[in-house]
Amino acid sequence: DTAVSQTPKYLVTQMGNDKSIKCEQNLGHDTMYWYKQDSKKFLKIMFSYNNKELIINETVPNRFSPKSPDKAHLNLHINSLELGDSAVYFCASSQTGTGGSSPLHFGNGTRLTVT
Amino acid sequence: DQQVKQNSPSLSVQEGRISILNCDYTNSMFDYFLWYKKYPAEGPTFLISISSIKDKNEDGRFTVFLNKSAKHLSLHIVPSQPGDSAVYFCAASTQTGANNLFFGTGTRLTVIP
Numbered sequence: 001d002t003a004v005s006q007t008p009k010y011l012v013t014q015m016g017n018d019k020s021i022k023c024e025q026n027l028g029h030d031t032m033y034w035y036k037q038d039s040k041k042f043l044k045i046m047f048s049y050n051n052k053e054l055i056i057n058e059t060v061p062n063r064f065s066p067k068s069p070d071k072a073h074l075n076l077h078i079n080s081l082e083l084g085d086s087a088v089y090f091c092a093s094s095q096t097g098t099g100g101s102s103p104l105h106f107g108n109g110t111r112l113t114v115t
Numbered sequence: 116d117q118q119v120k121q122n123s124p125s126l127s128v129q130e131g132r133i134s135i136l137n138c139d140y141t142n143s144m145f146d147y148f149l150w151y152k153k154y155p156a157e158g159p160t161f162l163i164s165i166s167s168i169k170d171k172n173e174d175g176r177f178t179v180f181l182n183k184s185a186k187h188l189s190l191h192i193v194p195s196q197p198g199d200s201a202v203y204f205c206a207a208s209t210q211t212g213a214n215n216l217f218f219g220t221g222t223r224l225t226v227i228p
Contacts, residue, residue: 004158042117043159043204043218055215090158103149104216106158 003027006091006107021076021110023091032074033092086114118142119207121219134192136222138205145207150190153202195226
């Protein structure tokens with residue numbers, strides 16, 4: 001059973017389109033995240049979310065928005081896609097933060113290519 | 116601003132020998148450090164961690180050493196096995212910002228049979 005699953009694995013789309021990436025975790029964790037790995041291999045947090053609080057990295061454009069229908073899901077919506085959005089996006093989850101006994105569990109990533 | 120740095124993009128080691136992966140950080144507020152391992156087309160998986168109250172943590176073949184004064188940590192794998200070939204990411208966080216992990220850019224380890 002996959003602990004953190006995200007779909008699609010690959011996404012190719014044109015500039016200006018709107019797309020979504022879905023993420024689900026079956027670990028019972030209370031916090032979920034979206035990370036972006038760019039062409040230089042930097043893995044940076046975009047959002048962290050639990051049922052109480054959404055924390056947004058201030059460098060993330062407001063074209064990106066997380067949507068959480070329930071504790072086990074955190075989807076990523078991207079509006080008006082740009083070439084620079086091309087990257088690998090990783091969903092992750094943890095139990096009440098990333099320190100101590102609860103490291104992040106990552107999905108396998110979604111490679112987004114904007115043409 | 117890269118607060119966690121892995122200056123060696125790649126490392127090759129013979130099977131059975133020790134692999135040493137290095138990581139430096141700039142933020143003195145970091146007090147929790149982790150290593151993740153990543154295979155191609157998969158997400159990073161947690162390997163081992165250490166808090167700033169310790170200078171060493173060991174788990175089987177994997178040992179992480181922390182030198183707070185030098186703001187440096189290292190991951191030792193001994194003996195190295197071909198299955199250890201992967202990209203290794205160092206990550207760090209603070210207690211107050213526990214939801215925000217800062218990652219290095221990774222070191223690709225190749226273990227030669």
